[in-house]
Amino acid sequence: MLEIALIIGIIFGLIRGGRLKRLLNPNFPFWYLLISGLLLLASINWVARFIPNAALAFLLTLLAYLLMLSALWLNRKREFIYLILVGLLLNFLVIAVNGGMPVSFGASSSTGLSKTEYVARLSTDFKHIPMLADTKLKVLSDIIPLPRPYPLPGLFSVGDVFIGIGLLFFVQNHIYYSGRHRKSEAQNSEAVSQSQQ
Numbered sequence: 001m002l003e004i005a006l007i008i009g010i011i012f013g014l015i016r017g018g019r020l021k022r023l024l025n026p027n028f029p030f031w032y033l034l035i036s037g038l039l040l041l042a043s044i045n046w047v048a049r050f051i052p053n054a055a056l057a058f059l060l061t062l063l064a065y066l067l068m069l070s071a072l073w074l075n076r077k078r079e080f081i082y083l084i085l086v087g088l089l090l091n092f093l094v095i096a097v098n099g100g101m102p103v104s105f106g107a108s109s110s111t112g113l114s115k116t117e118y119v120a121r122l123s124t125d126f127k128h129i130p131m132l133a134d135t136k137l138k139v140l141s142d143i144i145p146l147p148r149p150y151p152l153p154g155l156f157s158v159g160d161v162f163i164g165i166g167l168l169f170f171v172q173n174h175i176y177y178s179g180r181h182r183k184s185e186a187q188n189s190e191a192v193s194q195s196q197q
Contacts, residue, residue, distance in 0.1 A: 002160070005163075005165070005168040006171060009168040010171055012172035012176075013171060013172035013176045016175075017176060018174075018176040019175065023175065028078075029075060030074045030075065033071035033074075034071035036067050037065065037068035038064075038068065040064040041068075044057050045124065045126055052126075057126035061095060061100070062095070066092075069085070069088055072084055079169075079173055080169040081166065082166070083165055084162070084167060085166075086166075087160065087163035089159070090158055090162065091157060091160070093137060093140065094136070094137045094141055094157070094159070095127075097136045097137060098129060098137070098141075100128055100129035101142055101157070102128075102131040102141035102142065103122065103129065103141065104141060105118055107142075107144070107155055108155060110145035110147055111154055131143075141157060144156050144160075144161070
């Protein structure tokens with residue numbers, strides 16, 4: 001879902017007059033905290049292949065989220081960052097109280113994937129856990145289906161929705177305002193040149 005938000009944000013930003021290369025210069029203080037958190041989160045299942053310890057994976061997941069939350073909090077005054085921050089915090093809460101992100105097998109049927117396929121996924125995924133009767137904050141769990149024909153069908157959470165919306169608007173806004181700023185500079189330069197003639 002997040003990749004869709006990113007792509008749509010880029011498209012809208014370009015349509016509004018922005019430039020794609022602006023993404024290479026995001027001007028995002030403490031970016032290294034965000035990147036560190038993302039890399040750590042992405043590597044947890046890889047680490048678990050060598051150290052198959054659920055408790056360690058849980059602690060690494062919490063650390064990854066804390067790094068990302070710190071980066072977003074320090075940039076909270078940037079437009080639309082608060083949406084991403086709220087979404088990340090919601091995901092962090094449900095993970096923290098359950099030992100992982102709960103996944104609803106009941107909702108998985110809506111994605112076109114069978115329960116068996118989901119069980120197989122979770123067997124090698126140390127970041128997610130099955131949703132049970134005593135799962136806390138179920139409403140914040142992975143319960144919203146993203147079905148086929150989407151190439152990566154699956155379930156996502158309310159927090160993911162906030163993150164996706166925030167990412168979409170942040171990216172398009174960043175690209176657009178950068179483009180508008182360049183146009184304004186060009187117009188000012190042209191006006192100065194004409195006045196000097």
